[in-house]
Amino acid sequence: MTDKTRPVLLTGASGNLGRALAPALAKAGYMLRLTDISPFPDTVPEGASFTRADLNDGVTMLRLAEGCQAILHYGGISTEHPFEVVLGPNLRGLYHVYEAARREKARVLFASSNHAIGFHERPEGNGELLDADCAFRPDSFYGLSKAYGELMGRLYWDKHGVENLNLRIGSSFPEPVDRRMLSTWLSYADLARLMERFLEAPRIGHAVVWGASKNPATYWGKDHRDRIGWEPEDTADTFSDKVGSKVSGDPVTERYQGGGYTAMDYTRDKPSPKDAFALD
Numbered sequence: 001m002t003d004k005t006r007p008v009l010l011t012g013a014s015g016n017l018g019r020a021l022a023p024a025l026a027k028a029g030y031m032l033r034l035t036d037i038s039p040f041p042d043t044v045p046e047g048a049s050f051t052r053a054d055l056n057d058g059v060t061m062l063r064l065a066e067g068c069q070a071i072l073h074y075g076g077i078s079t080e081h082p083f084e085v086v087l088g089p090n091l092r093g094l095y096h097v098y099e100a101a102r103r104e105k106a107r108v109l110f111a112s113s114n115h116a117i118g119f120h121e122r123p124e125g126n127g128e129l130l131d132a133d134c135a136f137r138p139d140s141f142y143g144l145s146k147a148y149g150e151l152m153g154r155l156y157w158d159k160h161g162v163e164n165l166n167l168r169i170g171s172s173f174p175e176p177v178d179r180r181m182l183s184t185w186l187s188y189a190d191l192a193r194l195m196e197r198f199l200e201a202p203r204i205g206h207a208v209v210w211g212a213s214k215n216p217a218t219y220w221g222k223d224h225r226d227r228i229g230w231e232p233e234d235t236a237d238t239f240s241d242k243v244g245s246k247v248s249g250d251p252v253t254e255r256y257q258g259g260g261y262t263a264m265d266y267t268r269d270k271p272s273p274k275d276a277f278a279l280d
């Protein structure tokens, strides 16, 4: 698929992951259009441009995507917030991204999240890994917006043939900081390699990939990584001595994959049932 003369639009460029990806992809020879509502805090990499824009502004998003081969969509609200705060950037903004992709015949990488499925229990004890075709079990309004985003990808593939990869990112930070991240951590280097595989893959369709490094304590099983030929190379295991004992002590946080997000504003008397369709 890669045609390095056609630009790649990177939303959320001024955020943590955008700032890690922009120099890596520029170095790999991609012509980048960077955008974010906040100013880009670093030197804009050679061959790239930066435009400040709000994802809520559909006309500007269409203009920014003109001629692009792909949109790497990292922009938006990236932590839990009240519904009204999440609504504009994550739901309306995503629609603008997909409409732009449809017009340009561009493919979309959607930075989804483990919080779209956060109320699945952790596999500790039973060894059963969760496959990417599991039920959505969002643990927050933020996680719900990611489930919506993945379904938007489903719709635009089925109806318009817009190819998309939904990367369910675990925890992408410079290092894991607690025991949960020994399962969920995704190194910046593995993420950057995945972006290149995504841009180079001949065919993607609608795909879902777990965004985690090669962590022995993983929660996650099958996904569509074969379609892009990506395998992680880093592992959180090297940090197990440092963070292996760092747990919250909260029973809800420690029971579910979404960790602390599941316990935020939690008002049930009894924990959510294991079976997604149970009435307990």
Ligand code: NAI
Residues within 6 Å of the ligand: 011, 012, 013, 014, 015, 016, 017, 018, 035, 036, 037, 038, 053, 054, 055, 056, 073, 074, 075, 076, 077, 078, 079, 088, 089, 093, 111, 112, 113, 114, 168, 169, 170, 171, 172, 173
């Ligand atoms: P971040 O919060 O550092 O970056 C998000 C960027 O989106 C920010 O620079 C922000 O200014 C921008 N943004 C927010 N509202 C906007 C709007 N209305 N218009 C234009 N830009 C807007 O988050 P981070 O860590 O870089 O994450 C990037 C993406 O990956 C997010 O979508 C996040 O949900 C997703 N993700 C990240 C994970 C991680 O561990 N870092 C885990 C799971 C998902």
